Amino acid sequence: MSLPARVLDTLYQAYGPQHWWPAPTRFEMMVGAVLTQNTAWTNVEKALNSLKSEVPELEARPLLALPPARLAELIRPSGYYRLKTDRLRALCQWFVDAGGFVALDRLATDELRRALLGVHGVGYETADSIVLYGFQRPVMVVDAYTRRIFSRLGAVSPEIGYESLRTWLEAGLGTHEQVARYNELHALLVSHAKVACRVRPACPDCVLRRHCQYGNATVTS
DNA sequence: AACCAGGAGACAT
DNA sequence: ATGTCTCATGGT
DSSP states (O other), X not given: OOHHHHHHHHHHHHHOOOOOOOOSSHHHHHHHHHHTTTSOHHHHHXXXXXXXXXXXXXXXXXXXXXXXXXXXXXXXXXSOHHHHHHHHHHHHHHHHHHTHHHHHTTSOHHHXXXXXXXXXXXXXXXXXXXXXXXXXXXXXXXXXXXXXXXXXXXXXXXXXXXXXXXXXXXXXXXXXXXXXXXXXXXXXXXXXXXXXXXXXXXXXXXXXXXXXXXXXXXOOO
């Protein structure tokens, strides 16, 4: 069995299903994907809650109707709030112009991915998060944890590019139940980094045995 | 009190 | 193509 598949099984046995993405609607998932860029999820929750207190339905048109300065103060807790105001508005504008979910759901996966990558403020990880968790399409999401964990396991170079790592992971995960497996693996990698690898300088309880979130230390047992 | 968090774009080389 | 800066709040 491939390493990505073994990591998925190991983490799943350790932590169980993660039922991601944690959002009640598809569009809120998309908003969360932008707000969580390089930002702790607890801060994103504060921003989403304040946003929903003013725009309960949390849809594209009502958000575009907000004065940008108002939007900025609502999402402030998520950090980078000036940047994210522009990015959120760009996403909403694109979503409306594209015809919403009715039209976007008809796009082929690669077309959808390319379209998202064309939106200002949407890079590879944000685009692929939306494609996987918002549209249930089989695209693996790569983030800093993914690269760090698999490079420390000795499987890939720490300098490996986004697309190379993504296609390597997808190949390793096989052609069966792709959406569910990509979903779980990405969510489990993030959860694992959060709950199990915060011990410095090493991770005695780490189920992956040779991974640690911080510093250069590794558990070599 | 430094360090980190579910990145991306602008700009220089 | 690749490297470096900047952006910002809140928890540990």
